[in-house]
Amino acid sequence: MNQPTSPLLQGPPLLQVRDLARSFQVRRAGGWFGKPATLHAVDGVSFDLRPGRTLGLVGESGCGKTTTARLVLGMLTPTGGTVRFEGEAVPAPGTAAWRRMRRRMQMVFQDPLGALDRRIPVGVQVMEPLQIHGIGAGADRRSRALELLDAVGLGSSFFARYPHELSGGQRQRIVLARALILEPSLLVCDEPISALDVSIQAQVINLLLDLQAKFDLAFLFISHDLKVVRQVCHEVAVMYLGRIVEQGDPDQLLIDPAHPYTQALVSAIPVAAAARRRPRLILKGDPPNPVDRPAGCAFHPRCPAATARCLVDTPVLKPLPNGRLVACHVAHGEADSPRIAA
Numbered sequence: 001m002n003q004p005t006s007p008l009l010q011g012p013p014l015l016q017v018r019d020l021a022r023s024f025q026v027r028r029a030g031g032w033f034g035k036p037a038t039l040h041a042v043d044g045v046s047f048d049l050r051p052g053r054t055l056g057l058v059g060e061s062g063c064g065k066t067t068t069a070r071l072v073l074g075m076l077t078p079t080g081g082t083v084r085f086e087g088e089a090v091p092a093p094g095t096a097a098w099r100r101m102r103r104r105m106q107m108v109f110q111d112p113l114g115a116l117d118r119r120i121p122v123g124v125q126v127m128e129p130l131q132i133h134g135i136g137a138g139a140d141r142r143s144r145a146l147e148l149l150d151a152v153g154l155g156s157s158f159f160a161r162y163p164h165e166l167s168g169g170q171r172q173r174i175v176l177a178r179a180l181i182l183e184p185s186l187l188v189c190d191e192p193i194s195a196l197d198v199s200i201q202a203q204v205i206n207l208l209l210d211l212q213a214k215f216d217l218a219f220l221f222i223s224h225d226l227k228v229v230r231q232v233c234h235e236v237a238v239m240y241l242g243r244i245v246e247q248g249d250p251d252q253l254l255i256d257p258a259h260p261y262t263q264a265l266v267s268a269i270p271v272a273a274a275a276r277r278r279p280r281l282i283l284k285g286d287p288p289n290p291v292d293r294p295a296g297c298a299f300h301p302r303c304p305a306a307t308a309r310c311l312v313d314t315p316v317l318k319p320l321p322n323g324r325l326v327a328c329h330v331a332h333g334e335a336d337s338p339r340i341a342a
Contacts, residue, residue, distance in 0.1 A: 013049060014050055014085070014186060015072065015186060016082075016083070017068075017072065018083075019080060019081035019082070020078055021045075022041050023041065023079050024041060025037075026291060040242050040290055042078075043242040044080075044243060045081070046244070046317075050218065053218055054234050055220055055235050055236070056221045056232070058237070059238055059240055061224075063240055069222060072105075072220060073102065075093060077093060086104065088101070103183075104184050106179035106180070106186070106187055108187055109190055110191040110194055111195050113164075121159065122166070123142070123158070126149065127181070130181060144181060145159065149174075149177055152173040152177045154177070158174070168195060172204055176211065184217070185218060188220045189208070193205065193225075194223070205232060219232070233250050235248065235249065236248065238259065240299055241287060241299075245262070245299065245317070245327045247317070247324070248323065248325060252324060254269075258331040259326050259331060260299065260303045260305050261299050285301060295314075296311045296312045
């Protein structure tokens, strides 16, 4: 079933995701003797992303954010749904057509030191994508790498340095320079600042915003930090157990969250002013095992507002009167039966 996309942005999308799904075959407890089961890591995700815009994906660990990113980039083959980039379907991983498309789609990883080879000077690593794709000659590649080092706030003196000689923020700038050297249209940023000191995070965020304005980049921005998402994203999608449960403008979503799960996430944001603090909503229990997804709404075992309908009827992501997309019977006023104990 097709899910609607947000009406907040109009115009042709750079990235179009429809009913995206990915499942894995696993074994239950018992090792090789356990019974096989299906784990639904991503289950029917749909969204659009337009040039020069940023869509944030937020949610608890294990909700499917990174798997969604890898599916978008063609690093995993979906078991259902479609991904279209610049109007074309993402080809099968490893093919020549996929490699050509991947030039326009790059990823920034969470751990910059893990993304770099400690044995090779960073300047050589920035040039490496040009070599892989056979673009330019030695002098041209070096010149382009130096331009990108300047663009990310580093000088030519960094060209010959090694990753272990740099700070975390400087390493992430190198990773950004390497991602940008192929002139992509889309950057997928998977927790790009979570491994950095708080004092450096603001610098990298400002750099990302500057680079987006300079190169007209679209970002798919994955983060746990809702304050950061509010600062950098034009639209936010909240994921729970492989599905988007709420999507819309970040200011509206954080000021007046509609889905009970989003309300719990927002209530956990630290606020200095006591008068502005929300009552803390403590969710009971852990997220369900995706192998044993609950019937109906997957959030109902932890939801304080769950009703009998939530146990049997899976809510559909659809717009509220204000245009925000929400998958919740209660938020849409469709839960007429009495509440049950959470």
